[in-house]
Amino acid sequence: MSVFLTQFINLLAAILLLLAFAMLAQRRVLSLIHLFTLQGATLAVSTAVVGYATAQPHLYFSAALTLLLKVILIPLLLHRVIDRLNVRWDLETLINIPTTQLVGIVLVMFAFYLAQPIAQMSATIARGTLGIALACVLLSFMMMITRSKAVPQVIGFLAMENGLFFAATAATYGMPMVVELGIALDVLVGILILGVFLFHIREQFDSLDIRHLEKLKED
Amino acid sequence: MHPLHFVLGIPLLGSLLQAFIGHRPVARAVNVAISLATFLAAAVLTADVIAHGPVFVWNREFFIDPLNVFLVTLTAFVGFTTAVFSRPYMKVELAHGKMTAPRLRLYHSMYQLFSATMLVALTTNNLGILWVAMEAATLTTVLLVSVYRTAASLEAAWKYFILCGVGIAQALFGTVLLYMAAGKLLGSSGGALLWTNLEAVKGSLDPDIMALAFAFLFIGYGTKVGLAPLHNWLPDAHAEGPTPVSAVLSGLLLNVALYAILRCKVLADGALHNHLASGLMMGFGLLSVVAAAFFLWRQKDVKRMFAYSSIEHMGLITFAFGMGGPIANFAGLLHMTVHSLIKSAIFFAVGHAAQKAGTQLMDGIRGLITVNPTVGWGLMLGSLAILGLPPFGVFASEFLILTTAMREHAWATPFLLLALGIAFAAVFARVQPMVFGETTVRRLPHPPALLPVFVHLGLGLMLGLYIPPYLNAWYAQAARLLGG
Numbered sequence: 264m265s266v267f268l269t270q271f272i273n274l275l276a277a278i279l280l281l282l283a284f285a286m287l288a289q290r291r292v293l294s295l296i297h298l299f300t301l302q303g304a305t306l307a308v309s310t311a312v313v314g315y316a317t318a319q320p321h322l323y324f325s326a327a328l329t330l331l332l333k334v335i336l337i338p339l340l341l342h343r344v345i346d347r348l349n350v351r352w353d354l355e356t357l358i359n360i361p362t363t364q365l366v367g368i369v370l371v372m373f374a375f376y377l378a379q380p381i382a383q384m385s386a387t388i389a390r391g392t393l394g395i396a397l398a399c400v401l402l403s404f405m406m407m408i409t410r411s412k413a414v415p416q417v418i419g420f421l422a423m424e425n426g427l428f429f430a431a432t433a434a435t436y437g438m439p440m441v442v443e444l445g446i447a448l449d450v451l452v453g454i455l456i457l458g459v460f461l462f463h464i465r466e467q468f469d470s471l472d473i474r475h476l477e478k479l480k481e482d
Numbered sequence: 483m484h485p486l487h488f489v490l491g492i493p494l495l496g497s498l499l500q501a502f503i504g505h506r507p508v509a510r511a512v513n514v515a516i517s518l519a520t521f522l523a524a525a526v527l528t529a530d531v532i533a534h535g536p537v538f539v540w541n542r543e544f545f546i547d548p549l550n551v552f553l554v555t556l557t558a559f560v561g562f563t564t565a566v567f568s569r570p571y572m573k574v575e576l577a578h579g580k581m582t583a584p585r586l587r588l589y590h591s592m593y594q595l596f597s598a599t600m601l602v603a604l605t606t607n608n609l610g611i612l613w614v615a616m617e618a619a620t621l622t623t624v625l626l627v628s629v630y631r632t633a634a635s636l637e638a639a640w641k642y643f644i645l646c647g648v649g650i651a652q653a654l655f656g657t658v659l660l661y662m663a664a665g666k667l668l669g670s671s672g673g674a675l676l677w678t679n680l681e682a683v684k685g686s687l688d689p690d691i692m693a694l695a696f697a698f699l700f701i702g703y704g705t706k707v708g709l710a711p712l713h714n715w716l717p718d719a720h721a722e723g724p725t726p727v728s729a730v731l732s733g734l735l736l737n738v739a740l741y742a743i744l745r746c747k748v749l750a751d752g753a754l755h756n757h758l759a760s761g762l763m764m765g766f767g768l769l770s771v772v773a774a775a776f777f778l779w780r781q782k783d784v785k786r787m788f789a790y791s792s793i794e795h796m797g798l799i800t801f802a803f804g805m806g807g808p809i810a811n812f813a814g815l816l817h818m819t820v821h822s823l824i825k826s827a828i829f830f831a832v833g834h835a836a837q838k839a840g841t842q843l844m845d846g847i848r849g850l851i852t853v854n855p856t857v858g859w860g861l862m863l864g865s866l867a868i869l870g871l872p873p874f875g876v877f878a879s880e881f882l883i884l885t886t887a888m889r890e891h892a893w894a895t896p897f898l899l900l901a902l903g904i905a906f907a908a909v910f911a912r913v914q915p916m917v918f919g920e921t922t923v924r925r926l927p928h929p930p931a932l933l934p935v936f937v938h939l940g941l942g943l944m945l946g947l948y949i950p951p952y953l954n955a956w957y958a959q960a961a962r963l964l965g966g
Contacts, residue, residue, distance in 0.1 A: 343700070380690040381662075385510045400655060404648060413640075420647055427654050435662045439675060442610030449617040453647065456621060457887045460628070460640060476637040 268316040275309040276395040284401040288360050292353045295418050296341050303333030310432045322437050344458050374398035392433035399426030413471040417457050486539045486908045488523035495770035503783035504587030513590050517565035524558035532952050544840045545607040548959035554604050560826050561597045563934035567830045568726035570931050589629050596622040600738050610675045613657050613891045627723035638718035645715040653702025663688045669687045684752030696750035706739035708793045709766045710773040720789035725833030734827035763804030770797025775901035778908040783842045795821045800884045807901040811961035813882035820875035820942050827938035831860035834930040849921025858917045860935040865913040869906045875945035
């Protein structure tokens with residue numbers, strides 16, 4: 264594989280990580296969706312490049328699937344949901360953005376530390392990318408924890424799935440086709456269910472603040 | 483055609499059928515019929531395995547071996563009895579206005595789809611498909627838990643979705659790593675995720691990758707088993723969903739998730755040659771047993787209490803498999819079977835009792851023995867059985883687990899005994915007044931479906947006294963397979 268292509272994949276991986284950090288700090292719901300779309304696009308490009316670099320034609324198919332699902336279909340759904348719920352211009356008050364970012368950096372180091380033994384002996388392009396993928400997963404996980412609104416939480420969930428997908432392409436050149444289709448189907452159905460849920464929650468609580476969803480506790 | 487086609491096809495087509503007719507009164511009977519057909523197909527499959535031994539189906543993508551054959555039968559059987567229980571239960575819910583026709587349609591369709599996803603997860607040989615089926619099972623049960631659309635049920639379902647979604651995402655990462663480890667040996671074809679292929683080369687899988695993979699798989703599927711400290715979703719989902727759903731969640735879904743961990747443990751053990759997998763399972767298993775026992779004391783809602791009891795038992799089973807060895811593995815498999823039978827029987831009885839009292843709060847449920855003696859006896863016997871009183875099957879398996887723990891891991895024994903003692907006191911102290919207390923409530927207006935309760939209890943009793951020879955052989959073979 265040419266050095267150029269390897270570097271290009273590394274660049275895309277770095278962009279993914281940057282986007283994950285940007286999402287962690289983003290307060291506006293609409294901008295979050297834009298960032299998510301961008302992440303999906305980066306993912307699709309990187310999948311296609313990995314497919315070209317390793318001559319694995321089935322990766323083109325999964326790049327197309329990513330493009331369709333994560334750049335077109337899911338953002339479209341999210342836009343419709345925030346329109347209908349009228350939260351398009353919502354601002355979320357995030358406390359401690361600098362602290363969150365610092366913790367994020369620690370998470371990235373942790374991810375690299377975990378992935379290091381694997382990266383060292385890996386013959387694939389996975390060297391740096393597996394660590395980055397794991398870091399994306401952890402950052403999205405943290406985003407889900409720190410958010411108190413339902414829509415950003417859902418976006419965090421989807422971003423985590425992006426990180427996982429990147430791990431699958433970078434580390435293993437894609438899962439078997441039938442598995443990839445199954446995962447895509449699960450994600451799509453999941454987001455549809457979550458979308459419907461958002462309406463139910465709003466109907467029940469007159470708000471999308473999930474702090475309302477903390478009634479079920481042990482006394 | 484192989485009977486497995488029917489086992490998977492019937493619930494799948496059934497869910498499609500119920501999507502069209504699920505709201506009609508006849509749908510409740512159709513639900514029973516579909517589940518019965520699935521169970522019969524599973525019975526034929528079992529007979530086939532008894533006669534001809536383990537099989538591969540569909541290009542080795544699906545398989546039946548001693549570890550999953552009894553779980554398939556158990557899943558189909560409890561699925562059927564729960565459908566029988568659900569028939570009168572849903573009629574009352576409809577009359578009370580808690581269910582409406584469209585919700586009933588969703589419920590029936592998802593019930594069948596849920597059965598199908600569990601059966602796929604149990605029979606697939608492909609660890610990727612296993613993940614897909616587990617995720618699909620989560621999605622269907624999220625819809626089942628939220629079916630009442632109350633504030634509490636929405637909260638429970640949201641929590642369930644987010645927590646299990648995150649958990650199962652970790653499992654996907656683990657699966658990716660596993661595939662990466664396998665790719666070096668088996669090539670990056672679809673065959674590299676087939677469990678039987680992996681099992682054949684497990685000794686040469688890369689230990690570094692496998693350690694990380696197992697950790698992620700264990701956290702991921704462990705969330706779904708309800709292991710502490712990732713158990714938060716479980717009591718809420720059990721308490722706020724319809725009772726038939728609580729019964730299948732506790733009785734079946736937790737088992738299926740644990741089954742996924744077991745499959746991964748075999749591979750990790752083979753690759754690692756150390757006690758990482760055993761240590762993780764014993765540690766988290768023990769933590770769940772102890773944590774659940776203390777939470778049991780504080781419950782007011784009867785379904786929440788038995789949900790915590792499920793966490794306790796799943797913890798105990800995980801601990802048993804963590805210890806490993808032929809006896810502990812045997813006990814774990816037996817406990818999985820008996821817990822599933824008895825716990826679903828308890829939920830059936832609790833469902834009728836709560837429906838009659840109009841509340842799930844234990845203070846509101848009193849004197850079942852005068853109101854409806856069979857429900858009362860069902861709940862009492864079920865509770866005694868789950869608490870491990872002889873001669874029920876739980877006693878046999880807990881006895882084996884405890885004696886193995888004493889012999890091999892003596893340090894864990896006091897924790898286990900303490901937790902089991904606390905659980906006994908907590909559950910018994912609450913069930914006793916529910917069954918024998920004073921009451922002014924009138925008798926039940928409708929005849930409850932109590933056959934499932936006593937069939938389950940009877941089977942639980944039988945397994946305590948006598949295990950059929952082929953079941954015994956499967957347990958022994960599966961225990962060998964699981965090693966330790």
